Amino acid sequence: xxxxxxxxxxxxxxxxxxxxxxxxxxxxxxxxxxxxxxxxxxxxxxxxxxxxxxxxxxxxxxxxxxxxxxxxxxxxxxxxxxxxxxxxxxxxxxxxxxxxxxxxxxxxxxxxxxxxxxxxxxxxxxxxxxxxxxxxxxxxxxxxxxxxxxxxxxxxxxxxxxxxxxxxxxxxxxxxxxxxxxxxxxxxxxxxxxxxxxxxxxxxxxxxxxxxxxxxxxxxxxxxxxxxxxxxxxxxxxxxxxxxxxxxxxxxxxxxxxxxxxxxxxxxxxxxx
Amino acid sequence: xxxxxxxxxxxxxxxxxxxxxxxxxxxxxxxxxxxxxxxxxxxxxxxxxxxxxxxxxxxxxxxxxxxxxxxxxxxxxxxxxxxxxxxxxxxxxxxxxxxxxxxxxxxxxxxxxxxxxxxxxxxxxxxxxxxxxxxxxxxxxxxxxxxxxxxxxxxxxxxxxxxxxxxxxxxxxxxxxxxxxxxxxxxxxxxxxxxxxxxxxxxxxxxxxxxxxxxxxxxxxxxxxxxxxxxxxxxxxxxxxxxxxxxxxxxxxxxxxxxxxxxxxxxxxxxxxxxxxxxxxxxxxxxxxxxxxxxxxxx
Numbered sequence: 001x002x003x004x005x006x007x008x009x010x011x012x013x014x015x016x017x018x019x020x021x022x023x024x025x026x027x028x029x030x031x032x033x034x035x036x037x038x039x040x041x042x043x044x045x046x047x048x049x050x051x052x053x054x055x056x057x058x059x060x061x062x063x064x065x066x067x068x069x070x071x072x073x074x075x076x077x078x079x080x081x082x083x084x085x086x087x088x089x090x091x092x093x094x095x096x097x098x099x100x101x102x103x104x105x106x107x108x109x110x111x112x113x114x115x116x117x118x119x120x121x122x123x124x125x126x127x128x129x130x131x132x133x134x135x136x137x138x139x140x141x142x143x144x145x146x147x148x149x150x151x152x153x154x155x156x157x158x159x160x161x162x163x164x165x166x167x168x169x170x171x172x173x174x175x176x177x178x179x180x181x182x183x184x185x186x187x188x189x190x191x192x193x194x195x196x197x198x199x200x201x202x203x204x205x206x207x208x209x210x211x212x213x214x215x216x217x218x219x220x221x222x223x224x225x226x227x228x229x230x231x232x233x234x235x236x237x238x239x240x241x242x243x244x245x246x247x248x249x250x251x252x253x254x255x256x257x258x259x260x261x262x263x264x265x266x267x268x269x270x271x272x273x
Numbered sequence: 274x275x276x277x278x279x280x281x282x283x284x285x286x287x288x289x290x291x292x293x294x295x296x297x298x299x300x301x302x303x304x305x306x307x308x309x310x311x312x313x314x315x316x317x318x319x320x321x322x323x324x325x326x327x328x329x330x331x332x333x334x335x336x337x338x339x340x341x342x343x344x345x346x347x348x349x350x351x352x353x354x355x356x357x358x359x360x361x362x363x364x365x366x367x368x369x370x371x372x373x374x375x376x377x378x379x380x381x382x383x384x385x386x387x388x389x390x391x392x393x394x395x396x397x398x399x400x401x402x403x404x405x406x407x408x409x410x411x412x413x414x415x416x417x418x419x420x421x422x423x424x425x426x427x428x429x430x431x432x433x434x435x436x437x438x439x440x441x442x443x444x445x446x447x448x449x450x451x452x453x454x455x456x457x458x459x460x461x462x463x464x465x466x467x468x469x470x471x472x473x474x475x476x477x478x479x480x481x482x483x484x485x486x487x488x489x490x491x492x493x494x495x496x497x498x499x500x501x502x503x504x505x506x507x508x509x510x511x512x513x514x515x516x517x518x519x520x521x522x523x524x525x526x527x528x529x530x531x532x533x534x535x536x537x538x539x540x541x542x543x544x545x546x547x548x549x550x551x552x553x554x555x556x557x558x559x560x561x562x563x564x565x566x567x568x569x570x571x572x
Contacts, residue, residue, distance in 0.1 A: 163405060184404070203404070226376055226422045227404055227413055229340045234407035264400070 003057030004030065009050060011068025014041030015090045016050055019073040023062045023081025023100065030055070057084070072109070075102040078119060091128070094121040095135070097145060110154065113147045115140065116164065121147040129154035129173065132166045142166070142183065148240035155192065158185045161202060167240040177204045180265055184231065188242025199258045199265030205231070207244050209253070209269045217257030217267060224250045225268065246270050274568050276537075278544030279551060281567050286532065287555035288563040291320070291350040291434035292357050293523055294387065294427045295330065295380030298369055299344035303332070309372035310345045313364045317349070318469045319519075321478075321489055325351040325360040326434060326521050328466035339378050340422075346380050348466045350434050350521045357429060358387040365423070366393050370414070376422040379409075381523075384428030390414070391425045433563055436520035436528035439477070439495065439552045440539050441512045447547025448514035449473075454542060455518055455535035462534050464527035465520055474517040477554065492554075512549050525563055532570050 004026055008016075017039040025033055034048035047053075050069075057063045060081040064071060072090040075083050079099040088106035095111060099119040107125030113132045127149045132142035133156050141160035148167045155173035158166050158180055167186040174192035177185050180202040187206050195214040196204060205228070213219075228250045235241040255267040274281040298313070300306045310329050317327035327349040338344035349364070351357035369377050370393060379389060390412030394401040397414040403425070404411050410425040440455070442448035456472035459465060467473075482490035493499050494507040495515045508515065518535055522528035542548050553567055 165405075182403070184406075201402070203402075224419050226340055226420060227406065227411060230406045230411070230422075231404075233339075233341075237407075264402075266402075 002055050002059055003061035003063060004033065005054040005056045005063040005065065006047075006051040007054065007065040008067045008069035008071075009052060013069065015070040015072040016040045017073050018064075018071050019076045021047065021062070021064075022075070022078050023060055023083060024079060026060060026062065026081070058082075070109075074104075075100070075121075078102065088125070089123075093123075094119075094147070097121065107151065111135065113142060113145070113166075115142065116145050116147070117143045118145045120145060123148065124150045126151035126170070127153040127157075127168070129156055130159065131157045131168075132161055132164070133157070133159040141180075146238070148235075148238060152189065157187075158183065158202075158204075161185070165235075167235055167238075167242070169240075169242050177202065177265070180204075186231070186235065186240075186242060186245075188244055196258055196263075196265055196267055198261045198263065200261065200263040201265050203266045203268060205245075205252075205268045205270060207242065207246075207269075208271050210267075214255065214257065214267060216260035216263075217255040218259055220254040220256050222251055222253045225252055225254070226250055228252060228268065228270070274571065276540040276571065277542075279540040279548045281536070281540075281571055282550060282552040283566075283568055284553050285555055285558070285564040285566040286435070286437045286553035287558060287561035288433050288435040288437070288525075288528065288565065289561045290563075291326075291352060291432050291521065292354050292429050293348055293350040293432035293521065294357060294361065294384075294429050295523070296347045296349065296361070296365065296389070296427060297333065297338060297344050297378040297380045298347060299333075299338045299340055299342040299376045299378070300372065301342060301374040303343040305372060305374055306332070306343050306345050309369045309375045310347055312368035312372065314347060314349075314468075315368075317360075317364075320350070320352050320434070324356060325349050325364075326466070326468040327360075327364070328468045328472075328521075330464070330466055331460065340376060342376075348432075348464075348521065348523065350432055350466075350468075354385065354387060354429055358392070361387060361389060361427065362392040365389060366396070370396070370416065370421045370423070373418055377424065379424045379427035381428040381430060382409075384430045386426035387429055389425060389427045390423035393421075393423055430523055432521060432523045433525050433528045434521045435561065436522060436532055436563075436565055437517055437554045438532055438536055438539075438567065439515060439517045439554060440548060441509070441515050441550045441552065443511060443513060443547035443549060445514040447542070448516045450546065451539040451542050451548045452516040452518060454538040458534040458538035459518070459520065459531045462527065462531040464523040465531040466522075467518060468521060469519055472518060474519055477515075477517040480556065507552070509549065517554065525565075528563075529565055529570055532565055532567075536567070536571055 070090040091109035110128035152170035171189035333344040477492040478489040
C-alpha cells in the first residue's frame with residue numbers, strides 16, 4: 001500500500017472542511033476516498049471534484065498540496081498514519097487527534113491541535129490563536145500528544161490544557177496557559193500579557209521572565225530542576241528545543257501560581273532572570 | 274570433563290523463576306551513586322530471609338543515563354510481583370530518595386508495570402508533580418535539597434534466580450582467588466547479578482534442618498570440616514575450601530552466559546592454582562524449573 005497525494009484543483013474560494021480525509025482510510029482504496037463528500041462553504045463536493053488524486057509518497061502517508069486553497073480540519077480525529085501538508089493549513093488542524101503524525105510545512109490557522117488527545121503535530125511556520133485549546137464551549141483543552149511550532153503562535157496557547165506538550169520556537173500571544181490543568185508549554189520567544197491566568201497545575205518554560213510578571217504568581221527563587229534535562233533531551237531529539245534556550249544546566253527560576261485560584265502551576269525562567 | 278586440569282562434574286544447577294526489574298539510579302557524582310545503590314542493595318542476598326535479591330548490574334556512564342549524570346543499573350528479584358513491588362518501594366524510598374541529589378528511573382520499559390514513583394509520590398504531601406516526558410511518566414517530589422525525580426512505574430520481567438556453581442579448591446586462598454576471578458568475569462555479563470557479599474557465598478545451604486522451623490541450614494555435604502563426620506559428604510580428599518557463586522538473571526540465557534564466563538575464569542587458574550573441581554547445587558531436579566547442566570554450559 002503506497003501513499004496518496006491530493007492536489008487542490010482551485011486556489012482561493014471558501015475553506016474546504018477536510019474532516020474525514022485521514023490516512024487510516026488509505027486501506028479502503030483510492031475510490032473510497034475519491035467518493036467522500038466534503039463541505040466547501042455552503043456546498044457539498046466529491047473529494048475528487050476538489051482534488052486531483054495521485055498515488056505516491058510513503059506507505060500510510062497522505063500528502064496534501066493545498067496550493068492557494070484553504071483546508072480546514074486537516075487531520076481531525078486522526079488515530080494513525082501520517083499527513084503531510086505541503087503548504088499552509090486553515091483552522092482546526094489536528095483537532096481531536098488521538099494518534100499519528102501531522103506535519104505542516106507552512107503555518108496553521110486558529111484552533112490547531114484543539115482538544116488533541118494523542119499523536120504529534122509539527123507546524124513549521126506560525127500557528128493561530130487557541131493552539132491546543134478547547135473548542136468553543138468545551139471545558140477541556142489538549143489532553144495528550146505533542147505539538148511543535150517553528151514560528152510564533154497566537155493567543156490562548158494551551159488554554160485549559162490537561163496533558164501533553166506544546167513547544168513554540170517564537171513568541172506567543174496573551175493568555176498562554178490560561179486555566180491550564182497540567183502538561184508542559186515551552187516558549188522560545190516572548191509572551192503576551194496574562195500568562196498563566198487562573199493556572200492550576202502544569203509547567204511553562206520560558207527563556208526570560210515575562211514583563212510584567214504574571215499576576216498571582218509567587219517567585220520561588222532559583223533551584224536545580226533535573227526534569228528540565230529530560231525535557232530538553234526529548235525536545236532536542238525532536239528538533240524542537242528553542243534556539244535561544246540554554247543547552248546545558250538545570251538551574252532555573254520558578255514562579256508558582258496562579259495563587260489567586262490556589263493553583264500550583266509553574267513558570268520556569270531558564271535564564272534565571 | 275576436564276578444563277585446564279580442573280574436573281567439571283556431570284551435574285546441573287537447579288534454578289527457579291523469579292520476577293525481576295531493573296532500576297537506573299543517578300546522582301551528581303559517582304560517589305553519591307555508590308552511596309545510594311550500596312544502601313539500596315544492602316541486605317538483599319537471598320529471598321530466604323531478605324525479601325528480595327538485589328545487586329548492582331553495572332555502573333553507567335553519563336552517556337548512558339536518562340539525565341546525563343553518572344549512574345548505576347540495579348537488578349532486583351523477588352518471588353512474586355507483589356513482593357517485588359513492596360521491596361522496590363521500600364528500598365527506593367528509604368535508600369535512594371534519601372540520598373542527596375539522586376534520581377531513579379525504570380531500567381526496563383517492556384513488561385507488566387509495578388509502582389515506583391507512583392508509590393513514593395505521597396511523600397510529597399500534595400506538592401508532588403507528575404510530568405510526562407517523551408511518553409514516560411515521572412514524579413517530581415519536593416525534598417530538602419531540591420526535587421527527587423522518579424519514574425512512575427518500572428516493568429517486571431520473569432527472570433531466573435539461583436543459577437549457581439561451586440568451586441572446590443585445595444585451600445582458602447585458592448578457592449577465593451578462583452571465586453574472585455569468576456566474579457570479575459560474571460560482572461561483565463549483561464542482565465545478571467551476584468547478590469551475595471562480593472558476589473560469593475561461603476555458607477551455602479541445604480533445604481531443612483534438624484531443628485523445627487528452620488527452612489535452611491548449612492550445606493553439610495560441602496563442609497570440609499565435616500568430611501569424616503557426615504556420610505553424605507561430597508568433599509573429596511585434597512579439598513579444604515569450597516565457595517559458591519549464585520547468579521540471578523533476567524533470562525535463562527543470561528544466567529547460562531554468566532555461568533560460562535564464571536566457570537571459565539575459575540578454571541583459568543587451573544589445577545596448578547589449587548582449583549580441584551567445579552560442581553553445582555541442585556535438589557535432584559525436583560524443585561526448580563531450570564536445570565543448567567555444567568557440561569552443556571561449558572561445551
